[in-house]
Amino acid sequence: MARPILSDWDQFKVAAWNQVQGYYRTYRFWIIMAIILAIGGGFTIAFLVKGTAWVHSSFGATSSDYLAGTLGFISFLAIVTGAFFGGDAISTDFGTKSGYFTLALPVRRSVLLAGRYTGAFLVSMFAMAVFYAIDLFGGIYFYSFGSVPWLNFGLSYAITALFVLGILSFAFCLSSLSKSPAIGLVITILVLLVVFNIVDGLVRVLIGSQYLVYSILYADGAIGSVIGGISASSPPVWEASIIMAVYAVLFIAIALALYHRAET
């Protein structure tokens, strides 16, 4: 006799856990960690060599300045992480024969997608947390424990989470348009790091920065500015949050629609 049908929630947890396990079993996770350690660790070691006085004169007198400045790498790291973890999330089912293994199982595609998205988000945020931890170490070492703006630092991590969601949705969406896992990954990186920057630059020069609200790269300015170092081009937190949330919702909805209809 057949066993009772498992709930969507239970299957979601299985899909998410498998996705997390999958990342740890692939080289890409270790490549991301190596990049994060190279950038975060490398710069922190360089600052340690240069000394506290040099850090203070370069970044500013407060830990907020240091934290905001060094978090400038987060955008690049989040894009690469999102592309690595989301760029083949869907295309792997249709560009390889793995889809025949998974999609004929009794599980809704929306549940599979939600599980993968959650797994990709959790692993991405773990990677981001490593960078934030290194950053925090520098803030405490070069300034003081008490000088760290904890609330704003936490808010910055929350905005990074929203940014990662937006990037992952975008990567999942591109992945659903591609048949090749590798191409989805490369296109995501190219579009976000090259195309967006070119278009953003053109819009900024030709029209004005107020028209950059379509760009998630414009929105990422809030990650550092919420701690300190607000510049004229930094968006308000509320505006950045809305842009990122729209990216997260809109592109994952497109990805889901395409995944739902796709045939092996």
Place this chain on the structure above:
Amino acid sequence: MPSLEARHLTKRYGSFVALDDASFKFEGTGAIGYLGPNGAGKTTTLKLMTRLARPTQGQAFIDEIDVTANPKRALWDVGTVIESPEPYPWQTGTAALEMVSDLRGMSRADSRVRIRELTDELDLPPLDRKTGKLSKGQRQRVVIAAALLSDPSIIILDEPTTGLDPAERVAIRNILTRLKKDRLILMSSHLLNEVTEVCDRAVFIGQGKILLNETVEAISTMYAETQVDVEFAQPVPAERFVAIGSLAKGVNMLSPTRYRIDYDGGDPTRVAILRKCIDLGPVRAYASATLNLEDAYLALLGGKSGGSSGSAPMKRE
């Protein structure tokens, strides 16, 4: 009682009709062979039955549940191997099987027991290795294990023994022969002897249309009625069969003493041929030819008797 049903299933890709108004219903237990040349629509049918593709028209039902409308419920008690699937290459064999068992709601304890059983039955490769590092045949065995893991009532297989060596094929055949006693199995295959050995029923499909849906026994009888084997007590030269004249459509020498004669025209012709044979030499035996699915296949799909496909005949193992 397990059941599989196609109601006017049609699948078009642009102007190409991959499956054209296919209808069938199988209930109860047993094994059904799904036969046809490459591109006939076999895999398309199986994909539509398992929600890997959506029908352009018509519906597929498993246990009376609409597969397109409610794939999760419909496929809950179904094990599938469609189009040589592959687990994610980063998964170990164990991880791939445990993912399937988890999604199917099996407890870890049940899953481990079942994996041990299947490891013995299917001679699974070391399951701690990543599936991407396994050979094609090893991966195929893992995939078959995944299909059988939850002990489903319905098993849908698309050329399940592809990539396996002869010994592995025999092992899979034996398992399927055992499973069909209390399960419903629908399997496509290029290997007609495999279908003959395992299946109780055969469905022939050509150019997207179902041409025949009968028991294997009935098909053999149906096609054997127009052929007769004659055995002589001593060798008879083939050229002497000219004497049979227009009574025979064709004569094939099986051995110097045995011939297979194709004829048309029913019992009077058959009796007349026997009389002519007696003139050729002492007849030891005269009986309807025992045909296999290959003959039926060639007759239906090889253009011998109005089959709709001009495709090359299927290969035999």
